[in-house]
Amino acid sequence: MTLRVIPTEGRTLNWITISLEYSRTITGEWCQVTLLWVLGTEGMMDLVTPTVTNHDYLIGNDGACQVLSASSQPSNGDPSSTAEMNGAVNSEQPYRLYRFLTDLEDIIHKHADDRSQLLALCPLVRRLLASSSWLELSAPQPAPGKAWGVSILYDEPFFPITVQLVTWQPGATSPIHNHGGWGIVALLSGQEKNRFWRRLHNPVDPTSQAPEYPHQIEAVGDRLVLPGDIITFLPDAIHSVEALGDAPTVSFNVYGPTQHDQRLQYNPQTHDAVRF
Numbered sequence: 573m574t575l576r577v578i579p580t581e582g583r584t585l586n587w588i589t590i591s592l593e594y595s596r597t598i599t600g601e602w603c604q605v606t607l608l609w610v611l612g613t614e615g616m617m618d619l620v621t622p623t624v625t626n627h628d629y630l631i632g633n634d635g636a637c638q639v640l641s642a643s644s645q646p647s648n649g650d651p652s653s654t655a656e657m658n659g660a661v662n663s664e665q666p667y668r669l670y671r672f673l674t675d676l677e678d679i680i681h682k683h684a685d686d687r688s689q690l691l692a693l694c695p696l697v698r699r700l701l702a703s704s705s706w707l708e709l710s711a712p713q714p715a716p717g718k719a720w721g722v723s724i725l726y727d728e729p730f731f732p733i734t735v736q737l738v739t740w741q742p743g744a745t746s747p748i749h750n751h752g753g754w755g756i757v758a759l760l761s762g763q764e765k766n767r768f769w770r771r772l773h774n775p776v777d778p779t780s781q782a783p784e785y786p787h788q789i790e791a792v793g794d795r796l797v798l799p800g801d802i803i804t805f806l807p808d809a810i811h812s813v814e815a816l817g818d819a820p821t822v823s824f825n826v827y828g829p830t831q832h833d834q835r836l837q838y839n840p841q842t843h844d845a846v847r848f
């Protein structure tokens with residue numbers, strides 16, 4: 573199905589949303605689903621999937637978005653390699669938050685690099701969400717006048733893991749930022765557009781030419797994130813988020829060990845970056 577749209581002269585049309593139906597979230601609740609149409613070449617518009625999709629994504633330090641497949645997941649003795657860890661729910665023994673945290677710590681000790689940790693953790697997050705409908709019921713309400721609200725589920729001194737529930741009001745946008753440590757964001761409800769960026773200069777790449785501004789960035793792609801999707805970030809992955817639709821977004825976020833001097837907000841107009 574296609575729809576021809578002619579953008580107004582001098583304007584760039586990126587997104588059109590059309591609300592059409594309701595669907596279930598990953599925890600079984602009904603929610604409004606918006607069909608999203610993306611402007612393609614020559615004004616043709618392509619329908620983006622309108623349902624709960626359960627995609628897993630890995631965003632690299634260069635902003636590349638990799639769709640994780642089953643073959644990307646670890647095996648050979650890792651607890652996350654079992655069928656049970658890949659999202660299956662044992663109704664007699666729910667996968668509770670404290671068990672998730674224990675498995676998370678084991679994975680951090682077992683896997684030395686960030687990417688391996690994320691690949692091992694992603695199925696655990698999916699399993700936790702499938703077993704924890706209470707998470708959506710605990711969604712934080714933004715304070716009056718604020719675009720977002722945060723509820724801390726776990727934050728222990730001297731153990732560098734933070735677990736949060738985060739709510740964004742419809743239409744809210746985040747600064748362009750990286751996290752200085754790996755991150756996992758699982759969308760529970762609502763819809764968001766993630767935009768990925770890359771620094772023009774990669775200091776660890778000898779073939780990378782230094783631009784005029786060391787923090788100069790450029791956008792490399794967008795991804796629509798729907799309920800059930802899990803998006804994982806390497807420490808230097810740069811992104812910005814826009815909450816789409818008419819309903820708030822609620823996400824379950826996990827952040828790993830963070831290098832705070834490497835956690836930056838970027839300004840693509842001034843090419844500056846500041847710590848946050």
Ligand SMILES: [Fe+2]
Nearest residue numbers: 749750751811
């Ligand atoms: Fe972020």
